[in-house]
Amino acid sequence: MSDKKSKKPQKLKARLPRGFADRSASDVRATDEMVTKIRAVFERYGFDPVETPAFEYTDALGKFLPDQDRPNEGVFSLQDDDEQWMSLRYDLTAPLARHVAQNINEIALPYRTYRQGWVFRNEKPGPGRFRQFMQFDADTVGAPGVQADAEMAMMMADTMEALGIARGDYVIRVNNRKVLDGVMEAIGLGGEENAGKRLTVLRAIDKLDRLGIEGVRRLLGEGREDESGDFTPGAGLDEQQVGLVIQQIVMDQSTTNVMRSSMDVDWSRADDDEYLYNERMRIFFELNEDKFDAEPTSAGLGATELKVMYRLFTECGYGPDRIRIDPSVVRGLEYYTGPVYEAELLFDVTNEKGETVQFGSVGGGGRYDGLVKRFTGQDVPATGFSIGVSRLMTALKNLGKLGTDEMVAPVLVTVMDGDTEALGRYQKMTQSLREAGIRAEMYQGNWKKFGNQLRYADRRGCPVAIIQGSDERERGIVQIKDMIEGRKEAAAIESNEAYRAARPGQFEVAEGDLVAEVTKLLAAQKAG
RNA sequence: GCGGGCGUAGCUCAGUUGGUUAGAGCGCUGGAUUGUGGCUCCAGAGGUCGGUGGUUCAAAUCCACCCGCUCGUACCA
Numbered sequence: 001m002s003d004k005k006s007k008k009p010q011k012l013k014a015r016l017p018r019g020f021a022d023r024s025a026s027d028v029r030a031t032d033e034m035v036t037k038i039r040a041v042f043e044r045y046g047f048d049p050v051e052t053p054a055f056e057y058t059d060a061l062g063k064f065l066p067d068q069d070r071p072n073e074g075v076f077s078l079q080d081d082d083e084q085w086m087s088l089r090y091d092l093t094a095p096l097a098r099h100v101a102q103n104i105n106e107i108a109l110p111y112r113t114y115r116q117g118w119v120f121r122n123e124k125p126g127p128g129r130f131r132q133f134m135q136f137d138a139d140t141v142g143a144p145g146v147q148a149d150a151e152m153a154m155m156m157a158d159t160m161e162a163l164g165i166a167r168g169d170y171v172i173r174v175n176n177r178k179v180l181d182g183v184m185e186a187i188g189l190g191g192e193e194n195a196g197k198r199l200t201v202l203r204a205i206d207k208l209d210r211l212g213i214e215g216v217r218r219l220l221g222e223g224r225e226d227e228s229g230d231f232t233p234g235a236g237l238d239e240q241q242v243g244l245v246i247q248q249i250v251m252d253q254s255t256t257n258v259m260r261s262s263m264d265v266d267w268s269r270a271d272d273d274e275y276l277y278n279e280r281m282r283i284f285f286e287l288n289e290d291k292f293d294a295e296p297t298s299a300g301l302g303a304t305e306l307k308v309m310y311r312l313f314t315e316c317g318y319g320p321d322r323i324r325i326d327p328s329v330v331r332g333l334e335y336y337t338g339p340v341y342e343a344e345l346l347f348d349v350t351n352e353k354g355e356t357v358q359f360g361s362v363g364g365g366g367r368y369d370g371l372v373k374r375f376t377g378q379d380v381p382a383t384g385f386s387i388g389v390s391r392l393m394t395a396l397k398n399l400g401k402l403g404t405d406e407m408v409a410p411v412l413v414t415v416m417d418g419d420t421e422a423l424g425r426y427q428k429m430t431q432s433l434r435e436a437g438i439r440a441e442m443y444q445g446n447w448k449k450f451g452n453q454l455r456y457a458d459r460r461g462c463p464v465a466i467i468q469g470s471d472e473r474e475r476g477i478v479q480i481k482d483m484i485e486g487r488k489e490a491a492a493i494e495s496n497e498a499y500r501a502a503r504p505g506q507f508e509v510a511e512g513d514l515v516a517e518v519t520k521l522l523a524a525q526k527a528g
Numbered sequence: 529g530c531g532g533g534c535g536u537a538g539c540u541c542a543g544u545u546g547g548u549u550a551g552a553g554c555g556c557u558g559g560a561u562u563g564u565g566g567c568u569c570c571a572g573a574g575g576u577c578g579g580u581g582g583u584u585c586a587a588a589u590c591c592a593c594c595c596g597c598u599c600g601u602a603c604c605a
């Protein structure tokens with residue numbers, strides 16, 4: 001036993017770091033396809049590309065831990081040889097702010113820009129959650145007005161449709177952080193001393209889609225116990241405070257009572273979603289204006305901004321089937337200062353285990369007026385959004401919107417003789433196919449095992465194999481083997497001897513007709 | 529981070545109250561077949577039984593700790 005053990009060379013275990021993944025040919029192609037479509041929309045809106053590196057100095061990302069001389073553990077960080085901390089970017093927004101600040105004198109504001117790239121997060125990975133993933137961002141820097149935010153939401157809707165997601169299968173939900181801030185003030189959570197509590201409330205609201213109203217209600221109050229018995233402490237609000245928050249975030253409920261008593265609502269149109277949405281918005285804005293018009297509060301400002309955006313959407317024909325004002329949207333809890341928006345998929349996605357998955361958000365963004373100012377000291381308002389490319393790709397594949405016209409495997413030119421002259425002939429055949437635009441390859445394994453060559457062609461999914469041994473060579477012909485037809489014919493043959501003699505799916509053509517005949521066969525296969 | 533479940537061949541899994549040399553199917557390699565994918569038959573390779581330590585005459589099996597995967601939860605700038 002120990003003898004045997006000591007003789008064995010230590011084998012290296014082939015493995016990936018946790019949370020990282022290799023990407024298959026079809027994934028790479030699907031990503032390319034998506035990125036091309038997204039880029040086309042962004043270019044049409046007048047955005048230009050810019051790329052920044054994967055590493056930034058940690059202070060530029062703003063990720064030093066407070067009171068400590070080392071970065072937040074959520075980012076991958078290392079010290080350069082001069083001891084400076086650098087980190088892999090965890091999103092594309094902070095590096096853009098650094099780029100704009102550094103080149104503020106050369107860049108003409110407003111700066112409309114997009115970019116795609118890998119970002120890294122040192123977090124616990126899970127199904128569909130990786131520590132490296134791709135984002136595709138668009139930002140408008142130096143545009144203070146909410147018309148820039150409205151444009152972002154509309155561009156997001158256009159992008160969804162460009163990717164083949166039907167209207168009604170997605171929705172862009174829009175809110176404004178100032179409205180939420182106003183609600184907090186209204187329930188007495190204003191001021192520095194309540195910052196922690198406000199965060200707990202925001203996090204509770206963010207879980208609405210997953211936990212439902214009752215779950216959020218518990219998190220706002222005493223807390224919530226999950227199936228494993230783990231207890232999450234709540235925000236500790238009293239019943240009245242909880243009621244006000246719930247009322248504010250669930251617009252359908254909070255406005256329904258008012259709508260019911262309103263003489264203006266035509267309830268015979270109750271099944272007209274667009275009509276009801278517009279009525280609801282009208283009442284929502286009336287309520288908020290009533291409440292906050294007297295003095296300019298953050299809630300009043302937020303509501304006013306939302307109203308401007310709502311009108312822009314309506315004017316441009318982006319109805320509630322595409323973009324909806326929704327007071328429950330929270331998004332990134334720190335740097336957003338105004339409008340926030342989120343793209344959500346509405347159809348069910350089935351994973352590889354056959355389970356239905358609530359897909360939820362595939363992208364989002366908002367206004368971040370403070371990020372560039374950290375570098376320049378002057379106000380540089382900005383707004384942008386980010387698409388989770390990897391995540392969205394999973395959904396699109398399930399929807400059958402990607403990889404529908406799969407890449408056809410190459411034609412395989414088999415090798416019968418290994419002498420230099422013969423190899424030259426096979427290589428030349430391969431080249432002539434390639435020159436005609438046909439994917440083709442010459443067999444590069446051990447040519448002496450001919451059976452393996454066809455087995456290789458079979459597994460690789462080659463549509464056609466080309467065969468020319470000395471017999472064919474002498475007669476000036478080549479054999480073209482239709483792998484698909486051959487498989488069908490072979491199924492009817494019982495004995496191996498007969499099978500080998502039959503050469504299913506094969507036919508002979510003159511050497512000079514090779515390219516023309518293969519072209520014809522491939523076209524026939526595609527049609528059939 | 530907290531709680532539950534699970535780790536045996538490349539994959540899916542069996543392995544009795546602790547008891548000889550740890551098995552099967554699929555896959556892989558070679559042969560039957562000098563030049564034809566599939567089918568059939570034969571042979572072969574492939575295992576630190578997740579790791580370390582402990583209990584024992586004896587551990588894949590029992591115990592402790594660790595690692596990994598997984599589900600829920602928290603965090604996600």
